Amino acid sequence: MFGPHLTLDLSECNPRKLSDLTYIYNLLDELPDVIGMHKITPPYTFVYRPTHNPGEWGISGFVIIAESHVSIHTFPDNGHAFVDIFSCKQFDLHKAMNFVVSSLEARRADKKISGRGKEYPREIESAREIVARSRPTLRH
Numbered sequence: 001m002f003g004p005h006l007t008l009d010l011s012e013c014n015p016r017k018l019s020d021l022t023y024i025y026n027l028l029d030e031l032p033d034v035i036g037m038h039k040i041t042p043p044y045t046f047v048y049r050p051t052h053n054p055g056e057w058g059i060s061g062f063v064i065i066a067e068s069h070v071s072i073h074t075f076p077d078n079g080h081a082f083v084d085i086f087s088c089k090q091f092d093l094h095k096a097m098n099f100v101v102s103s104l105e106a107r108r109a110d111k112k113i114s115g116r117g118k119e120y121p122r123e124i125e126s127a128r129e130i131v132a133r134s135r136p137t138l139r140h
Contacts, residue, residue: 002117003068003088008100010081012107019076021045021059027103028063031070034099035091038066067091081106086116 017023028043045061055077062071067087074081083100085091093113101109 004090004093005114005116006085006093006096007112008083008097009110010083010101010104010106010108011079013079013081014105015076015079017104018074018081019059021047024059024061024072024074028061028070028072031099032063032065035096037087037091040064040066
């Protein structure tokens with residue numbers, strides 16, 4: 001397996017925190033250290049205000065980590081946030097979830113954990129076997 005993918009659907013969050021660009025930036029900046037990951041870019045955060053539906057505005061952001069990525073999308077007017085943490089390295093899922101939930105003061109959290117890249121080989125011999133199976137045999 002390549003690694004875990006944790007998704008958090010949060011509701012009843014603190015709207016002040018969800019609408020604070022600096023706060024969301026800092027959350028993305030701190031989270032990789034909390035779970036033992038390594039940032040390779042600073043966080044990117046921005047406010048999005050759609051003209052067709054102003055009530056759906058929010059903050060989106062992501063940080064690229066050596067192990068993959070962390071992203072967030074907030075919706076302050078209705079108290080929701082959606083967070084993805086994808087990594088090629090195992091990490092403490094509970095620590096990650098507790099950090100995000102407490103940081104955003106979410107009263108409800110729905111988490112999903114999936115294993116990504118189930119056929120991704122971690123060893124060279126496994127990789128060789130998969131490649132050999134996927135290529136037709138050449139006959140002379």
